Amino acid sequence: MEKLTELLDRDQIKTEYEFQVDKKLEQQLYKANAFRMEIYQELWEEAFNGMLKYLYEKAKGDFYITIDVHKMFCNIDIPKAKELVPLKFYVDQLVQMIFELRIKLYELKMNSMCRIKMPITQNTDIVERIKNIYNMHIIIENLMGDKLKYDQYIFIYNAIKFVFDSTQRDYLLHLKDDTFIKDAIPKHVILCALVRMTNIIEKLREKAKEIGEEFSYDNYLQINMPLEPTDSPILNAYDASTFRLTDETRKAREVLQEEIDQIGRFWLMEGFVDPESKKLWIEAAEALRNINYSVQQDIRDMLLTQFDESKKITNEKSLDGLKTKNKESRDNLRKLSSQKSLENNKKSNRSSSGKKKMEKSGIGKKKQVVKDEKLDQSYETDDDSILKKNKAKELNLDYFRPPFCWNFPYEKLKKNSEEERIELRSNDPRQFYKDGRVEKFLDKLNEIKKKMIEYKGGVWDYLIGKILPIMVYLNNANILPSKIG
Numbered sequence: 001m002e003k004l005t006e007l008l009d010r011d012q013i014k015t016e017y018e019f020q021v022d023k024k025l026e027q028q029l030y031k032a033n034a035f036r037m038e039i040y041q042e043l044w045e046e047a048f049n050g051m052l053k054y055l056y057e058k059a060k061g062d063f064y065i066t067i068d069v070h071k072m073f074c075n076i077d078i079p080k081a082k083e084l085v086p087l088k089f090y091v092d093q094l095v096q097m098i099f100e101l102r103i104k105l106y107e108l109k110m111n112s113m114c115r116i117k118m119p120i121t122q123n124t125d126i127v128e129r130i131k132n133i134y135n136m137h138i139i140i141e142n143l144m145g146d147k148l149k150y151d152q153y154i155f156i157y158n159a160i161k162f163v164f165d166s167t168q169r170d171y172l173l174h175l176k177d178d179t180f181i182k183d184a185i186p187k188h189v190i191l192c193a194l195v196r197m198t199n200i201i202e203k204l205r206e207k208a209k210e211i212g213e214e215f216s217y218d219n220y221l222q223i224n225m226p227l228e229p230t231d232s233p234i235l236n237a238y239d240a241s242t243f244r245l246t247d248e249t250r251k252a253r254e255v256l257q258e259e260i261d262q263i264g265r266f267w268l269m270e271g272f273v274d275p276e277s278k279k280l281w282i283e284a285a286e287a288l289r290n291i292n293y294s295v296q297q298d299i300r301d302m303l304l305t306q307f308d309e310s311k312k313i314t315n316e317k318s319l320d321g322l323k324t325k326n327k328e329s330r331d332n333l334r335k336l337s338s339q340k341s342l343e344n345n346k347k348s349n350r351s352s353s354g355k356k357k358m359e360k361s362g363i364g365k366k367k368q369v370v371k372d373e374k375l376d377q378s379y380e381t382d383d384d385s386i387l388k389k390n391k392a393k394e395l396n397l398d399y400f401r402p403p404f405c406w407n408f409p410y411e412k413l414k415k416n417s418e419e420e421r422i423e424l425r426s427n428d429p430r431q432f433y434k435d436g437r438v439e440k441f442l443d444k445l446n447e448i449k450k451k452m453i454e455y456k457g458g459v460w461d462y463l464i465g466k467i468l469p470i471m472v473y474l475n476n477a478n479i480l481p482s483k484i485g
Contacts, residue, residue, distance in 0.1 A: 045069045051120075051130060058121050062131050065138075071145075072137040074238070078144060086157040087144065089470045094136045101129045143466060148236035151265050157467050159192045160185065164471045166422040168304050172468075173475055177307070184307035186460065187449050191300055193269045194445075197285040200263050217282070221255045223266050227275045274455040277448065284444040290437055294401045298429035299438065305426050398425065403432045 049069045056063050072094075081091045104126060117123050144150040163172050163185070171180045208215040217223045234243050235253055245253070259266075267273065273281060288296065400408045430438045453460065 041073065045073065048130075052134070054120060055127070055130065058119070059127070063134060067134065067137055067141075071141070072133075075137070075140050075145065078150065078238070084154065085474070086154060086467070086470055089473065090136065090140050090143065090466075094133065094140060097129065097133045097136060101126070101133065104129060139466060142462070146233060146236040146238060148232060148265075148270055152268060152271070153463070155193070155196075155268055156189055156463060157470070159189045160464075160467055160471065162422070163188065163304060164474065166304070166424050168424060169421065169475070173471060179307050180304075181464070183449070184303050185464065186452065187303045187445055188300060190269070190445060190448055190452065191296075191303065194281070194285050194288050195296060196264070196268060197266060197281070198289045200266055201285060201289060203263060220259060220263075220266070221252065222259050225256075225267070227267060227270055227273055227278055229271065232270065269452075272452050272456045272460065274451050277451045277455075280444060280448055280451070284441065284448060287437065287441045287444060291433075291441060292402055292406065294406075295429050295432050295438065298402070298425060298427060298432075299442070301424040302427065302429060305424050306428075398427075402429070 052063065052067070052069065056066060076091055076095060078087065078091070081087045108126075121127055142149070143153045160172070163169070168180075171177050172185075204220070205215045208219075213219075234240060234245070234249060235256055237243065240250075240253060243249075269281075291299070399405065430436075430442070432438060
């Protein structure tokens with residue numbers, strides 16, 4: 001038995017040793033395969049680039065600018081390219097196109113090279129496939145080619161996805177109202193960007209207060225940066241090794257990235273912001289800070305529902321509506337509080353009456369539980385029926401928001417449903433503050449939108465033109481709205 005145990009121990013030691021050797025071999029093979037694939041990738045990029053150089057000269061109409069082939073493959077591996085819908089939509093197409101081109105080239109090789117026509121442009125199928133890859137790379141490079149574009153693209157997509165998930169989807173996809181697309185949508189996106197800026201400002205102010213410092217925009221590089229278009233590609237590049245960086249630029253990249261990691265990207269609409277309009281954006285963000293969060297949502301809803309002049313709620317109608325709704329809101333609040341008090345009284349009455357009955361009867365613990373259950377089922381008063389009727393009625397959440405009720409956690413009353421679209425309110429929040437702060441903010445918003453379109457209207461139209469097909473795809477795929485709340 002001892003000899004057998006000794007032999008087993010030796011076998012175990014031998015097995016562990018072999019396992020270690022196998023693991024090392026596996027690691028070496030993995031490194032060798034990775035190196036081989038890297039060499040293969042370099043050769044592929046070199047060959048593809050050579051083909052493009054020929055086409056730049058012979059087919060200038062289709063291949064009008066020089067692209068970086070290595071960057072094309074790097075874009076395939078950008079963060080979350082396989083997770084986020086706006087990234088997958090285009091990156092997956094590029095991957096599929098490259099795969100199909102490789103299959104086609106392999107078929108040509110198997111059928112002998114003599115099947116390749118001369119000149120090369122006569123191979124129309126191959127050239128067309130290369131052209132599609134070329135065009136798709138340009139789209140991806142324009143949408144997500146650096147860190148700024150990446151953040152911007154996802155942000156604007158999410159802002160438009162909110163509209164897609166709302167009751168205004170038809171205006172976005174089917175009706176394609178010109179005013180809605182060219183006026184309401186850009187204002188909505190700008191508003192979302194300003195809300196983000198105000199949240200960052202608020203966090204920075206709180207942080208400065210905690211450490212006993214006075215808040216100043218000058219203390220933060222990205223907030224105070226000049227927003228010059230020439231500096232953006234270097235500061236926001238994924239890989240800056242292709243640029244000749246000065247020590248100052250390298251330091252600016254590090255500080256910028258550190259600030260973005262800590263507080264988020266402040267100038268999310270950089271590139272669309274005319275450097276001369278920077279002060280206007282700051283003023284609008286500061287104005288929005290003094291507007292209640294629920295009112296900010298009402299401003300958003302007004303922009304998306306009252307873009308048509310014929311559908312706008314006039315100030316006179318709004319004032320008349322406020323007077324009647326204000327009384328109704330007070331009644332709703334009373335009902336809600338009375339329901340809660342009624343529930344509490346009912347529970348206390350049940351518990352006290354139940355205890356008295358149990359004390360009189362000499363029933364065991366198990367029977368007590370049964371009797372309590374029956375008692376709960378049979379015990380019903382007129383108050384109970386009233387309570388049930390009140391519960392059956394849907395509460396109008398509008399009465400728990402400004403101007404009727406301020407800072408009420410109305411979201412907790414909301415019943416979330418994945419199948420429901422986000423219901424947008426139709427009202428005029430300009431009447432909520434007597435000092436006219438909402439109107440002043442809207443004036444700044446209109447001016448920002450006008451200057452943005454004047455400055456980069458073509459780029460904006462291009463971006464929206466690439467996002468809307470994704471919404472059409474989601475609509476055709478019958479994708480349910482995002483969870484509300």
